[in-house]
Amino acid sequence: MAERIDGKAIAAGVIETVKTATAELKRAKGVVPGLAVVIVGDDAASHTYVTAKGKRAKECGFHSVQVTLDADTSQEELERVVGELNADPAIHGILVQLPLPGHLDEFPVIQMIRPEKDVDGLSIVNAGKLAVGDLKTGLISCTPAGAMILVRSIHGDDLSGLNAVVVGRSNLFGKPMGRLLLQANATVTMAHSRTADLATVCRSADILVAATGRAEMVKADWVKPGATVIDVGITRVPAPERGEGKTRLLGDVDFAACEPVAGAITPVPGGVGPMTITMLMANTVIAAYRAAGLEAPR
Ligand code: NDP
DSSP states (O other), rough: OEOOOOOHHHHHHHHHHHHHHHHHHHHHHHOOOOOEEEEEOOOOOHHHHHHHHHHHHHTTOOOOEEEOOOTTTOHHHHHHHHHHHEEEEEOOEEEOOSOOOOSOOOOHHHHEEEEEEEEOOHHHHHHHHHTOOOOSSOOHHHHHHHHHHHHHHOOOSOOOOOEEEEEEEEEEEHHHHHHHHTTTOEEEEETTOOOOHHHHHHHTTEEEEEESOOOTTOOGGGTTOOOOOEEEOOEEEGGGGSSSSSSEEOSSSSSSHHHTSSSSOOSSSSSHHHHHHHHHHHHHHHHHHHHHTTTTOO
């Protein structure tokens, strides 16, 4: 039976490090890490995420700001708000909650966030720094940064000699995850919807990372015996057995079938999920240390 990778426990450990680093920064420089989250519109799921981010930021001892804009906010107004946060010295991290309402263009908004405040790591500058292996001055997208900590919890920092397969090639997750694995010396295959014989490709993986949003797509015979399986996917499905109108989350991996085959595996929920907000906090502390002219904690 595979070892279950406990994302909740690992995330709690990272949060303790963030709290300690926050207290140390305040003591040394009188600086409190500041995180601003901008949300546009009324999407219930987005509001849940934003509330969770604000709560966690306060728990870490941050200066936490939430900017809530009406659903009909114009592009100009949104960009004006981001511009103000860019100029605010008390704010070290800015996150614009995605997706934005359909009339807004998210690309220019994300690109205008100052790279040193882009704690979501989604700007071209930060993606480029990761692409050339500059992990010292860039900020890494939160979910892949968190998934990488889970990989390291099993394999350590050096993945030399290991084959890693990432299924999914989004800018948000798949591409940065592939680059992080490569940076750690894994031999990386990027798979996607046009990959031929995906099962065979996946079976070559010592580290299999699934990020497609296709519930339970990865079957037991896709997993190499003993492999580490990181399940990033989240699909909410109806769960009438839990009561009327209830739902539950499914990952991209058929957990019950793959658990006996894998060497280590993340559950959904409780695997990668808890790491994402945690890494947002870690990135904010890193940004605040850098703004204060100190070496960022890792
Ligand atoms: P995207 O929809 O942007 O990308 C999905 C990727 O999966 C694409 O590259 C697509 O290939 C590939 N894909 C889709 N279907 C298949 C298939 N049948 N076979 C092989 N590849 C396939 O999604 P994201 O990367 O943003 O997110 C992926 C999943 O991760 C989602 O479930 C999302 O909810 C979850 N997620 C979880 C987070 C967390 O905190 N745990 C954070 C971020 C995302 P192609 O490019 O060819 O279309």
